[in-house]
Structures are given as C-alpha cells and as structure tokens.
Amino acid sequence: xxxxxxxxxxxxxxxxxxxxxxxxxxxxxxxxxxxxxxxxxxxxxxxxxxxxxxxxxxxxxxxxxxxxxxxxxxxxxxxxxxxxxxxxxxxxxxxxxxxxxxxxxxxxxxxxxxxxxxxxxxxxxxxxxxxxxxxxxxxxxxxxxxxxxxxxxxxxxxxxxxxxxxxxxxxxxxxxxxxxxxxxxxx
Numbered sequence: 001x002x003x004x005x006x007x008x009x010x011x012x013x014x015x016x017x018x019x020x021x022x023x024x025x026x027x028x029x030x031x032x033x034x035x036x037x038x039x040x041x042x043x044x045x046x047x048x049x050x051x052x053x054x055x056x057x058x059x060x061x062x063x064x065x066x067x068x069x070x071x072x073x074x075x076x077x078x079x080x081x082x083x084x085x086x087x088x089x090x091x092x093x094x095x096x097x098x099x100x101x102x103x104x105x106x107x108x109x110x111x112x113x114x115x116x117x118x119x120x121x122x123x124x125x126x127x128x129x130x131x132x133x134x135x136x137x138x139x140x141x142x143x144x145x146x147x148x149x150x151x152x153x154x155x156x157x158x159x160x161x162x163x164x165x166x167x168x169x170x171x172x173x174x175x176x177x178x179x180x181x182x183x184x185x186x187x
C-alpha cells in the first residue's frame with residue numbers, strides 16, 4: 001500500500017470535514033493528500049498535497065500516467081467517466097508525491113462512487129439529508145444506505161449523523177460489516 005487513506009461521505013459538511021481531517025493529519029507531521037469535489041475555478045483545486053493544490057504540471061503528469069495505463073490495459077481509449085479519471089489521477093499524484101496519508105471525499109453517494117475503491121483506515125459519514133434523489137433514493141433511509149456503502153468490513157466508522165432514521169441505517173450497516181462505530185453525541 002502506497003499510503004493510508006480516510007474516506008468521507010455525507011450530505012452536509014463532508015468537504016469541510018475532509019479538509020479538517022487532512023489538516024489534523026498534516027499537523028501530526030504527515031505528508032497528506034486531499035481529493036475533493038467539485039472545483040470552483042480550476043480543476044487542480046480537487047487535488048491538494050499538504051494544503052496546497054497541485055500544479056497543472058503535476059496534474060497533467062498524473063493524468064497522462066492514468067490514460068497510458070488504461071490504454072495499455074484496454075487496447076484503446078479508456079471507457080471511464082470524468083470523475084473516475086480524476087479519482088485515479090489523484091491516486092497517482094499522491095503516490096508520486098510520496099504522501100503518508102490521503103483523505104478522499106466522496107463525489108456522489110458512496111456505494112457506487114469511484115472513490116469507493118480505496119481500502120481506508122477509517123470511514124467518516126457526515127450529516128445526511130435529501131440530495132441527489134434521482135441517483136440515491138427518495139427517502140433519507142435510502143440515501144443513508146447509499147452513503148454508508150463506503151463502510152468496509154472491520155474498518156472503524158466515525159459518524160456525525162444525528163437524525164434517528166439515517167443514524168439507525170448507519171448503525172445497521174456497521175453491525176453487518178463488523179465495523180466499530182463512533183457517533184457524535186454518544187461517544
């Protein structure tokens with residue numbers, strides 16, 4: 001494994017939580033990568049190392065490595081989404097920079113998000129609300145289950161969810177996965 005990861009999902013506060021977690025890890029003396037979305041002005045905003053967005057050159061170099069590897073594997077143009085390409089680009093940039101840890105913010109949902117390929121040391125779920133109902137479901141419980149899709153067997157989960165319905169879903173998923181759960185307001 002090139003570096004340790006943390007995975008952050010939720011509706012409200014996942015970007016702020018991801019940035020705070022990255023800053024805390026960096027304050028401990030670690031070299032830390034951060035992958036967030038969306039960007040506001042520049043694509044490079046999505047990939048940061050030790051709090052600074054990567055240069056265009058760094059992003060292009062990592063992107064070219066990803067495209068080359070995909071072309072070699074698939075024998076032609078890669079058939080993946082824009083967000084999948086960005087996720088892989090961040091992973092390559094972090095490896096090339098020699099980060100100790102990286103924080104990955106989920107782009108949409110959790111279970112089917114391209115960031116969900118990582119094997120994190122910890123999963124974090126922030127407050128959950130109705131969002132992206134067309135893709136994630138019509139109820140808070142359905143959306144919570146999608147976002148809790150980042151939970152991996154035996155990986156600890158920190159949850160900031162306070163509403164009863166989504167909280168119950170996260171508790172259930174953690175039990176099913178055998179994951180320790182630390183909850184805001186309880187632990």
